[in-house]
Amino acid sequence: MGCFVCAKHRDPGLDLVGADELVVVTHVSPDAPGSDGAPVYLGHLVVEPRRHVAGLDGLADDEAAAVGRWVARAGRALRAAGAEHVYSAVIGHHVDHLHQHLIPRYPGTPREYWWLRMEEWPQARLGDAAEVANVVRDLRARLGDQGR
Ligand SMILES: [Zn+2]
Structure with missing residues (x-):
C-alpha cells in the first residue's frame, strides 16, 4: 500500500515510453518523490516490473527477462536519440x-x-513536464513496434 510506482502504473494517463504485460518503462517525472517539482534530466528513464518487488532478487525469471529486454530496447532508443553512452x-x-x-x-x-x-x-x-513529454514521444516513436 502507498507505493508510488504501483499507483503510477494504475494511472490511465501515464505517459509510457514502452510497456508489456510484465514491465513498464517511463521517464522520470518532476513530480516524483525526491524531485520536488524541479526540472529533471532529459532522457532519464526507469524500467519497472508491474509486480511490486523491492529488488532484483525478487524478480521471477520471466520478469527478469522482460526487464532485460526493455533495458536493451530503451538503451537503443536513447542512443538513437543522441546519447553517446547509457548508464544503468x-x-x-x-x-x-x-x-x-x-x-x-x-x-x-x-x-x-x-x-x-x-x-x-x-x-x-534538464526539462519540465512539457519537455519530458516531448522526449517520451520521440523515444516511443523510435521504439516503434517494440513498444506496447
Ligand atoms: Zn509497488
Whole structure:
C-alpha cells in the first residue's frame, strides 16, 4: 500500500515510453518523490516490473527477462536519440518498488560531470513536464513496434 510506482502504473494517463504485460518503462517525472517539482534530466528513464518487488532478487525469471529486454530496447532508443553512452543502475533510496534507471550521457558532457554529477553540469539537458513529454514521444516513436 502507498507505493508510488504501483499507483503510477494504475494511472490511465501515464505517459509510457514502452510497456508489456510484465514491465513498464517511463521517464522520470518532476513530480516524483525526491524531485520536488524541479526540472529533471532529459532522457532519464526507469524500467519497472508491474509486480511490486523491492529488488532484483525478487524478480521471477520471466520478469527478469522482460526487464532485460526493455533495458536493451530503451538503451537503443536513447542512443538513437543522441546519447553517446547509457548508464544503468538500481538505487532504490526513495521508493521500495524495483526501478532500474537508464541515464543517457550526451556528447560534450565534460568528463568531470560523468555519471553521478551529470545533472550538475550547467549545460545539462534538464526539462519540465512539457519537455519530458516531448522526449517520451520521440523515444516511443523510435521504439516503434517494440513498444506496447
Ligand atoms: Zn509497488
